[in-house]
Amino acid sequence: AEIYIATPETRDYTFVSNYGIRASDRILSFQLNACNNAYLGLISGSSDDQPLYEIDLGAYGNTVSYILARTSGSLPRLDEYPGPALKCNTYKDFRIIWDDDTINVSRGLDDSCSPFLTWTSPTTF
Numbered sequence: 001a002e003i004y005i006a007t008p009e010t011r012d013y014t015f016v017s018n019y020g021i022r023a024s025d026r027i028l029s030f031q032l033n034a035c036n037n038a039y040l041g042l043i044s045g046s047s048d049d050q051p052l053y054e055i056d057l058g059a060y061g062n063t064v065s066y067i068l069a070r071t072s073g074s075l076p077r078l079d080e081y082p083g084p085a086l087k088c089n090t091y092k093d094f095r096i097i098w099d100d101d102t103i104n105v106s107r108g109l110d111d112s113c114s115p116f117l118t119w120t121s122p123t124t125f
Helices: none
Strands: 027-032 038-043 052-058 064-070 077-082 092-098 102-107 115-120
Touching: 038 092, 052 092, 052 102, 064 102, 064 115, 077 115
Parallel strands: none
Antiparallel strands: 027 092, 038 052, 052 064, 064 077, 092 102, 102 115
16 A cells, blocks of 8 residues: 655654654655655664654755764764666655665665665664
8 A cells, every 4th residue: 555645844754654654664655755855763772862864855955965873962974876766846766675784775665666865784773
């Protein structure tokens, strides 16, 4: 079933668990309509003050995308992709897959798309 979620133009997170999407699935396929700065968080708890991995698609005016780790206030970049990821007024397809030590972000909704952002932890999440 398709779920439509409109979010405000803030950096506040909308928890998709409230829409029946479970983190235990470890896959998220979605379409995104934004000009820049689409933030997605993989959060270890039930609030955004918990440690998280943040994916920013189309940062800095849609010139770069990256994966960040946020633990105790720090935001080191773990991987980045230079170039546009989004297009204003156009839905773009993305897929995020994660497991205990890897995050992959791909364009497209199926397995045929290779990641443009990827990060593998030197230790387990």
